[in-house]
Amino acid sequence: MSALPAAEPRRAIGLETRGMTKIFGSLVALEDCSIEVRPGTLHALLGENGAGKSTLVKCIMGFYQPTRGEVLINGAPAAIANPRDAHAHGIGMVYQHFTLVPSLTAAENLVISQAHPPAVIDWRKEKKALEAFLDRMPFKVPLDVPVSALSAGEKQKLEILKQLFLDQRFLILDEPTSVLTPGEADEVLGLLRGMTEAGELTILMISHKFREVTAYADDVTVLRRGRMVGSGKVSDLSVDAMSRMMIGDTKIRERAARQSFEAKPVVLELAGLFAEDEGGLPAVEGVNLKVHAGEIVGIAGVSGNGQSTLIEVLSGQREATDGRLFVDGEPYEPSRQHMAKFKVFGLPEEPLKNAAVPRMTVAENIAFRSFDQPPIASKWGFLSPRPMKKKARELIAAYRVKTPSTEEPIENLSGGNVQRAILARELSGEVEVLIVANPCFGLDFASVSEIRSQIMDQRNRGAAVLLVSEDLDEILELADRVAVMSGGRIDYVVPIAEAERNAIGKAMAGH
Amino acid sequence: MIETELGWLTVPLAMLAGAIRVSTPFLFVSLGECLTEKSGRINLGLEGTLVFGAMTGYATSYHTGSPWLGVLAAGIAGSLFGALHGFICKLPKVNDIAIGIALMLFGTGLAFFFGKPYIQPQAPRLPSIGLGSWSDVPQIRSALDINPLFLVGIVLAIALWWAFKNTRWGLIVRMTGDSAPAARAMGYSVDLVRFLATTAGGFLAGVGGAFLSLSYPGAWTEGLSSGQGLMAVALVIFARWNPLACFGAALLFGAAGALGPALQSVGITQGYYFFNAAPYLLTLFIMIASVSPKRSLKGAPGELSITK
Numbered sequence: 001m002s003a004l005p006a007a008e009p010r011r012a013i014g015l016e017t018r019g020m021t022k023i024f025g026s027l028v029a030l031e032d033c034s035i036e037v038r039p040g041t042l043h044a045l046l047g048e049n050g051a052g053k054s055t056l057v058k059c060i061m062g063f064y065q066p067t068r069g070e071v072l073i074n075g076a077p078a079a080i081a082n083p084r085d086a087h088a089h090g091i092g093m094v095y096q097h098f099t100l101v102p103s104l105t106a107a108e109n110l111v112i113s114q115a116h117p118p119a120v121i122d123w124r125k126e127k128k129a130l131e132a133f134l135d136r137m138p139f140k141v142p143l144d145v146p147v148s149a150l151s152a153g154e155k156q157k158l159e160i161l162k163q164l165f166l167d168q169r170f171l172i173l174d175e176p177t178s179v180l181t182p183g184e185a186d187e188v189l190g191l192l193r194g195m196t197e198a199g200e201l202t203i204l205m206i207s208h209k210f211r212e213v214t215a216y217a218d219d220v221t222v223l224r225r226g227r228m229v230g231s232g233k234v235s236d237l238s239v240d241a242m243s244r245m246m247i248g249d250t251k252i253r254e255r256a257a258r259q260s261f262e263a264k265p266v267v268l269e270l271a272g273l274f275a276e277d278e279g280g281l282p283a284v285e286g287v288n289l290k291v292h293a294g295e296i297v298g299i300a301g302v303s304g305n306g307q308s309t310l311i312e313v314l315s316g317q318r319e320a321t322d323g324r325l326f327v328d329g330e331p332y333e334p335s336r337q338h339m340a341k342f343k344v345f346g347l348p349e350e351p352l353k354n355a356a357v358p359r360m361t362v363a364e365n366i367a368f369r370s371f372d373q374p375p376i377a378s379k380w381g382f383l384s385p386r387p388m389k390k391k392a393r394e395l396i397a398a399y400r401v402k403t404p405s406t407e408e409p410i411e412n413l414s415g416g417n418v419q420r421a422i423l424a425r426e427l428s429g430e431v432e433v434l435i436v437a438n439p440c441f442g443l444d445f446a447s448v449s450e451i452r453s454q455i456m457d458q459r460n461r462g463a464a465v466l467l468v469s470e471d472l473d474e475i476l477e478l479a480d481r482v483a484v485m486s487g488g489r490i491d492y493v494v495p496i497a498e499a500e501r502n503a504i505g506k507a508m509a510g511h
Numbered sequence: 512m513i514e515t516e517l518g519w520l521t522v523p524l525a526m527l528a529g530a531i532r533v534s535t536p537f538l539f540v541s542l543g544e545c546l547t548e549k550s551g552r553i554n555l556g557l558e559g560t561l562v563f564g565a566m567t568g569y570a571t572s573y574h575t576g577s578p579w580l581g582v583l584a585a586g587i588a589g590s591l592f593g594a595l596h597g598f599i600c601k602l603p604k605v606n607d608i609a610i611g612i613a614l615m616l617f618g619t620g621l622a623f624f625f626g627k628p629y630i631q632p633q634a635p636r637l638p639s640i641g642l643g644s645w646s647d648v649p650q651i652r653s654a655l656d657i658n659p660l661f662l663v664g665i666v667l668a669i670a671l672w673w674a675f676k677n678t679r680w681g682l683i684v685r686m687t688g689d690s691a692p693a694a695r696a697m698g699y700s701v702d703l704v705r706f707l708a709t710t711a712g713g714f715l716a717g718v719g720g721a722f723l724s725l726s727y728p729g730a731w732t733e734g735l736s737s738g739q740g741l742m743a744v745a746l747v748i749f750a751r752w753n754p755l756a757c758f759g760a761a762l763l764f765g766a767a768g769a770l771g772p773a774l775q776s777v778g779i780t781q782g783y784y785f786f787n788a789a790p791y792l793l794t795l796f797i798m799i800a801s802v803s804p805k806r807s808l809k810g811a812p813g814e815l816s817i818t819k
Contacts, residue, residue, distance in 0.1 A: 104689070
């Protein structure tokens with residue numbers, strides 16, 4: 001303990017919400033939610049998408065004004081009208097979407113984030129102060145590199161460092177480990193936990209991962225449909241109990257069983273594939289991979305290791321700089337003709353952006369694969385809307401897409417329903433090759449299990465499936481073989497029976 | 512005659528002289544555009560601002576007898592145009608490129624309307640500094656007859672380059688240009704920063720216009736700018752939003768613009784109009800060479816509507 005009270009750092013803050021309610025129009029996003037975060041603890045906030053977690057933290061941060069309810073800081077009611085007020089109270093938030101400025105260096109980002117940056121910046125002095133600050137911090141980032149050149153993990157660390165640099169003593173972390181390798185996640189959470197134990201910091205962490213909650217959190221609060229449904233010490237709760245609180249009694253569709261096949265032929269082959277990202281830098285470097293019929297090959301990896309570029313090449317959104325693709329032993333180019341001929345279909349990530357035209361109707365979006373063929377297209381190239389709508393109605397019913405009508409712009413649908421509509425379009429015919437990227441990102445439990453069953457179903461029918469996912473659990477659940485992509489290369493491929501979390505984690509980190 | 516002694520050297524010398532003379536408006540407009548684009552907006556209206564600035568500067572110089580007052584008036588007129596652009600773009604669902612084109616037409620139209628009476632009269636021009644007095648060769652002397660605005664432009668380019676890195680305002684402008692959500696999260700008003708950056712950019716473009724009418728070519732005519740304001744936008748992209756590179760690019764464009772007259776001065780009149788088109792061809796080639804559909808522009812501010 002320091003003998004000088006003046007040099008004493010600010011201590012951890014305790015925070016409480018009482019009866020927080022937020023109503024948007026007719027939607028009750030948050031109802032009578034009271035949570036208590038004790039000072040110097042790591043508190044996990046669990047819940048499905050749309051459960052009200054982000055509404056709650058946005059009310060705490062002052063982005064939203066709650067309809068009812070109040071925030072107490074160290075026991076005293078606090079008025080938080082905007083994020084600046086929250087910062088003044090020592091509350092900082094690390095968002096899932098980075099708020100760093102990409103073209104500025106780490107040092108510039110830190111300096112400009114202060115409440116009152118100097119008008120003319122004396123870089124020598126600032127650098128010295130920053131280095132002194134970093135010396136006290138558990139993790140390091142390079143200061144003189146533009147943020148755009150940092151890895152996702154380094155960016156995440158820098159976001160956390162920024163809040164600590166601003167001397168925030170209550171941190172809200174929104175799924176902080178989604179872009180980290182398992183190793184990095186353990187490192188960051190372990191170090192943050194050390195700071196909370198030392199009484200320097202309080203953390204409220206939104207998470208989906210039970211493993212992290214049980215390993216690092218002291219307390220947990222579970223939200224469902226805008227209400228608090230459970231709270232307590234993590235040590236008193238089992239994973240099973242927590243997950244039941246999260247899902248409630250929602251019926252979950254049974255997972256399709258895995259059918260076993262004997263030596264099937266190779267259908268999709270990637271041979272020496274190279275590609276560049278939009279910055280013109282090499283992103284995919286010499287990828288070789290074979291996918292057999294009736295097999296799911298899962299590509300694991302931390303986001304930003306070339307997976308998006310690989311998917312873009314496979315789905316024809318980007319040209320490869322070198323290498324070839326084969327389907328059924330024949331050269332394949334991702335053109336519309338080849339896709340139809342070889343029956344190659346895909347579910348890219350963020351389907352509203354990559355696989356749909358947001359302002360066109362659901363029926364039109366569903367017809368993208370078939371509008372130029374009969375019965376929709378006539379001999380003279382005119383489209384007849386009636387068969388198009390009929391087909392759309394059938395698929396909407398079969399895939400349980402919730403939409404007011406076939407004529408609704410697809411952008412008005414919820415994420416899960418957009419994904420189902422695209423799935424309906426891609427899977428309604430015969431499928432030989434299926435390329436899937438992060439299919440369940442941001443979806444609720446029921447949709448997740450339904451979409452995973454559909455993918456498994458295609459595999460069982462003999463399709464060759466290439467699945468890229470940042471969710472390792474998803475890969476371990478679905479894949480027959482696991483490949484790990486790191487730094488644009490795939491050097492590690494194992495059958496699922498031999499797949500082991502630690503070894504995969506190491507391969508993800510590039511070791 | 513000394514001219515014959517120089518021989519073929521006349522052409523590069525004339526191009527150097529041209530580069531220095533012709534580049535100044537390019538430099539001012541591109542610095543203004545660079546500042547505006549760094550804040551995350553494109554102002555295509557700078558062509559109109561340039562022409563209106565040229566007219567205002569000339570008219571003020573004619574009435575007051577002071578060319579420097581003309582430069583100031585041109586700058587103020589330019590900043591009004593910039594402010595108008597910045598204000599309109601703050602309104603919801605407004606596209607900065609469309610507003611820019613509208614203001615370009617508005618600015619040139621307004622300048623022609625008010626400028627009619629000033630086509631004939633002679634206004635006092637900006638003085639120049641004879642840096643070439645050490646030489647006996649008249650071409651060198653005329654090449655180094657430098658307008659103070661050119662020097663101001665160099666200082667400005669360096670100052671902007673320094674300020675983007677070393678001042679709070681520089682970092683704030685870059686931040687709003689690269690990530691509006693980040694700027695908002697830190698409590699800065701993105702609209703206000705862009706409004707001010709566009710206004711300041713307009714001021715610089717107006718000063719560039721004053722150079723056109725008060726120094727080189729040095730008279731007010733309707734065909735004065737011939738698209739220099741638009742080429743400056745291309746030049747900013749070529750310069751990768753770096754003020755120092757803007758200076759180099761402005762010199763290059765100036766030299767290209769001087770190619771036609773330089774060749775004519777040594778008696779090569781064939782293809783005069785073709786060589787006069789050099790800056791436009793240069794724009795085209797630079798755009799083809801530096802822009803690729805496969806990758807995003809390096810160094811481009813992330814908020815620009817062309818890079819989004």
